[in-house]
Amino acid sequence: MDFPAHVIITEVGPRDGLQMERRVVPTDIKVALIADLVAAGVSAIQVAAFVHPEKMPQMADAEAVISRLPGHGDVAYSALTLNLRGVERACRTAVPWIEVSLSASDAHSRQNTGLTVVQARAATGAMIDLAVRSGRRVRGSVQCAFGHLTPGDIAVDRVVRMAVGLIDQGVEQLVLADTTGLANPVLVRQMLAALLPKVGSVPLGLHLHDTHGLGLVNVMAALEMGIDRFDTALGGLGGCPFVDGAAGNIATEDTLHLLHALSISTGVDPALVAVWSRRLSAFFEHLLPGKRYRWI
């Protein structure tokens, strides 16, 4: 099998992970976590979201977190935005990467943003424009890329069109997100076979959830197709906060365990990441769904 020799992990725990928890993590702890992730060798970290502070108090300190990031020129810090106002806020900070997303499902788009897919597309166009004009680089993700309510209920062509559309609008990195945890190896292969020939030199990554236990199996399928970028969250943070151990993002440590077993380099020391998974497990007073962090 022809795996990539090196894989880039984007650690999304500080954003996608922490925002799913009821207990708000103080800015000091977030900054210490991010500094230690950098020390562990993580080269891309989603550090904050610019969203309404009342809707998501977990992310209310986005500006403060970014103002205190350890100054490592090599680390691709990114922040999520959902609308133009979020991009405006992000552009007043020093964050180099801004993430925008578009749902491939009309129902999910309306639910999440109040916009139809067509409206959302116009919105991301304006958001990307502003970000690029402000000297930022943009990461664009397609939500529900492997289905919304049932596996594969979103047509492959539709996802491909939306992904290519994001590239046309100016994103420099593309992510397919399995928002509702429906991906399986067959769907991953189908989607990548259709999309990879269309993305040119734009790096394509996957954002997978372990909702139904297939997270790492999907990583394997993607590796076999040459994918070398994955979003992961330390300890598998990002699950439903009301269900102890409910699966969230694929766990950073488990993913690293697999990659390193396959002799794929990542530059990341999983044991240093696991220290924080155990700390956050204690802080949130519940077990995290990842497996490997408990052992290293």
Next chain:
Amino acid sequence: MDFPAHVIITEVGPRDGLQMERRVVPTDIKVALIADLVAAGVSAIQVAAFVHPEKMPQMADAEAVISRLPGHGDVAYSALTLNLRGVERACRTAVPWIEVSLSASDAHSRQNTGLTVVQARAATGAMIDLAVRSGRRVRGSVQCAFGHLTPGDIAVDRVVRMAVGLIDQGVEQLVLADTTGLANPVLVRQMLAALLPKVGSVPLGLHLHDTHGLGLVNVMAALEMGIDRFDTALGGLGGCPFVDGAAGNIATEDTLHLLHALSISTGVDPALVAVWSRRLSAFFEHLLPGKRYRWI
């Protein structure tokens, strides 16, 4: 990829799963569980262990459970034995399959049975003899097949020799067990590449644990090598009872979810299995490590 068209699941929850729990499951509940597993389409079930009742009170009702098994001629019921006395007890019941095991690790063998590997080998010889003379079929497993303390710390040749030795001693089915959860796709491929040419027509299955999160990734690797038999436990039972959500056997529902996504038939309805995972989760008052049972 050339997957098998059909996979046989051996449900080990009633034995390997329940024996790891502190709370002893009453015989009535075990019998109802097994009957419903049969109704769900499971065709092979490990139902009991003939071990010292004081050492393992969870299995003290082995005879009672077997005397009350639903009489389905097609279901391969099996019981675990650790010594000759266990085989003698098993042979006084109607259980058609007897399982014996041999550890590939000297340290693990001594720890577990007080016997060196050489002594244990002589013991399994006598156990298999008695079982076969009593008209039983024997399933033989090699424990620690992918390592004892670190991945791959047991030589492939050694495992192959022990597996072939079990066939010579009369087992009709062979199982490689990842007792300490150390397998990874590279080790699985190496081991199967070495062993498969040596087993002739004896069916070879894998008994995997999800200790470090690689359970289903290892299933994928094995499927790609043509393996069509896996031991699984409903809800992923079989983890450490002292750690909530600690991973045990690969979960039946998660494994079925993967197999069915790959269009591999199993004859098993995962939703019917999941009913019991949720019941047992409530009975044990802790979350089970499987993911899929929570959703179906």
